Amino acid sequence: MSTASAGAPEQGASAAARAERSARIEAMIFVGLLVVLAVGVLISTTTIREPPGSTNTLGARVVPYAVGVLLLVSSLAVLVGQLRGRFGHPEAGEDIDLAHGTAWIPTGILALSFVSLMVTIPFLGWPLGVTILFAGASLALGAKRWWVAVLIGLAMGVVTQLVFGTLLGLSLPPTGTLTSWIGI
C-alpha cells in the first residue's frame, strides 16, 4: 500500500516514512520473539517428564512437540514474508484513527490503571479499585473533567459491587485491608 499521498509536504512524507520504518522494525521484533517462543516451547517440551506407560497411548509430549513445530514453521513463514516486504495491516475500526501515530503514553497509563487492580482490590476493595481504574483510564483517553471521571468511576464501582456482589453473589470485596474501618 502506498503511504504518503501525492503532493504532501516534504515534512509529512518523511514523517510517514519514519513511522512506516518503525512499524516494520516492530513487526520484525514481534515475529522474532514468536520464533524464540517456538524454540523455547520445543526445548522445554523435552523436559516434560514422561512417565513410563503403555506404548499405545500418546504421552504428554507429543502434542506440545506438534504445537511447537506449527508455531516455528508458521512464524518463520511470516518472517520470510516480511523480509520480502509483506507486512500485516493494523486492524481498522470505527474509533480507530490509522492516519496518526501511536499514542504510547496514554496506552501505558491505560495498562497501568488496569494493573493497579492487583494492588487496589486487596488494599482498598472493589469499588475504590474500580474508581481508580476508571478515572485513570478515562483521563488517559482524554476525558475533560477529572471529577466527572472520578464520580462515574465511583458510581460504576458501587453499582457493579451491588449487582454482581450482592445480587448475583460473586464474592467481590467491598473494602480492603486499608479501608476495613469503613465497615460495610
Place this chain on the structure above:
Amino acid sequence: MDTWTLLLEGFATALQPIYLLYALLGVLLGTAVGVLPGIGPAMTVALLLPITYSLEPTAAFIVFAGIYYGGMYGGSTTSILLNTPGESASIVTALEGNKMARAGRGAAALATAAIGSFVAGTIATVLLTLLAPTVARFAVSLGPADYFALMVIAFLTVGALLGDSAWRGMVSLAVGLFIGLIGVDTLTGQSRFTFGVPQLGDGIDVVLVAVGLFALGEALYVGSRLRHGTIPIIPITRGWRTWMRRSDWARSWKSWLRGAAIGFPIGSIPAGGADVATFLSYATERSVAKPEYRKQFGKGAIEGVAGPEAANNAAAAGVLVPLLTLGIPTTATAAIMLSAFQTYGIQPGPRLFETQSALVWALIASLFIGNTLLLVLNLPLVGMWVKLLQIPRPYLYAGILVFAGLGAYAANFTVFDIGVLLVLGVLGFFMRRLGFPIAPLVVGAILGPMAEEQLRKAMQIGQGDPSYLVQSPFAIVAYVAMALIIALALWLKRRRARFEASLPPADTVAIATLDEEIESQQPHPELDRGRLSTQALPRQRSTSNHPEGPDVGGDG
C-alpha cells in the same frame, strides 16, 4: 412430529415471564454493544461470562442467545449511520448502506437491514431446528478419530481463512494451542509449561483468554489510536412513514431470501464465518440485479444492504449447528459460548440433545423469540441507539476496562489473574497492530485441549497406529472436504480483496442524482425526500477503507 413437540416445550419454557425478561435483557444488551463501536458480540459474551457463575444455565443461555443475535443487528446500524470506515465483517453493508444514508435514504437502509435480518434469521432458525436433531443423531456414531478430524478442520479453516494471510492465522492458532497446553496434563498428571508457578497448574482460564484478547487488547489498541473530535453521525428522518417504499420492498424481498440461502450453509460449515457469506451474497446480488439497478451498486443499492445483512444473520444461526450438535465452534463467539457450556459441566455434542433436551430446545425457542423482539424493538428504538453512538469514547473504553477487570477477578478471585490478563491483553494489542487475527487464537485455546483428548483416545483405540486416524470413511471425507473448503475460500478471499481494492470512492451528489434518476423511472406515489438532510455531513471524507492524509503510518 417429535421435533415440534420438543420445540413447543422449549417455547413453553422460554415464554415464561422471567425468561422473556432475560431474552429482552439479552437482545437489548446485544444490540447496545453491537451498536457501540469497538465492541463485538465476541467481546460481549466474554465480558458476560461471569454471570455463568451465578445464573442457572437456561437463563444464561437465553441471555447469550439474545446477545448473539442482537450484536448482529446492532453492527449494521453502526455501519449505516457512522461515517467512518467500519469493521470488515460489516464492510459490504457499510459500502451500500452508508452511501444510502448519505444520500438521505438511511431509514430505508436501516429498515431493509432489520427486516431482512428478521426474515433470514427466522428461516435459518427453522432450518437449525430441522437440521440439528438429524445431525446429532448421525453424530452419535462418530468415533474419536472422526471428532479429531472435525477439530482439525475447525482449526485449519479458522486459522487459514480469518485475517490477512493464512500464515498469520496459523501463527495465531499455534499461540492459542500453546496457551491451551499450559497446565497439568489430565492424562499423565505432568505439568506442562507452568514454569513452576502453582497458579498456572489448572491452566489459563478460558475467560481470561477471551477477556484479555478481546476486551483488554481491544481497549489498549483503540486507546493507542483513538480518533479524536466528534464522529459525524448521519442524520435520519424522524417519522417512519418513509421507511421503505413499495419499490424498496419489491427490490428487497428476493435479496433477503437469497441471503438466507447463502448464509445458512456457509455458517454451518467452517468456512470463515459470516465474512465470506456477506461477500458472496453481495457479489450475487450485484450479478443478478437488473441493469438499471446494477449501476447503483457501490453508490447505495438497497439490494446490497438487504442481501448481505440477511446472509450475515443466517450465517450466525448456521454457526450454531456444528456448535450444538458436534461441539465444534467455528467462530470466536461460538468458541466462547462453548466454554460457557463447559462452565456448567455441559459438553455440547451429539449427546446434548438427549441429556440436556430441555435446555437446548429452550435455547432454540429463545432464538425465535429474540429475533422477533429485535424486529419489534429495533426500528422504533433507533433514536436510542444513535444516542449510544455519542457516548464519549474515554468513558466507553474505561468502562470496558472495568468489566474486563470484573471478568478476570471473578474467574478465580485472585489478583494473579489480573496479571495474566494484562499479559494476554498486551499480546492482543500487538497482534492487532501487526495484522494477526485474534479469533484463531481463541478457538485454538478453547478447542485445543479437547482435540488433544480426542486424539489420545483415538490413538488408544488404534493401538498407537497413526493411520487409524484416517481409516474411517467419515474422517477421509472430512479431510477431503477441508482441502476443498480451504482452496475455495482462499480463492474467494483473493477475489474479495481485489474487488474491495477496485471500489472507486463515490460522492454524495452523484449518488443522489443516480437515486433520483432511478426513482423517476418507476411509478410510486410519494417522492418524499425533502425532510432528509445530507447537509450536516462533511463531504470531503469518503468511506473508502484507506484513510487519506499526509502521514499515514505503519500500514504499508
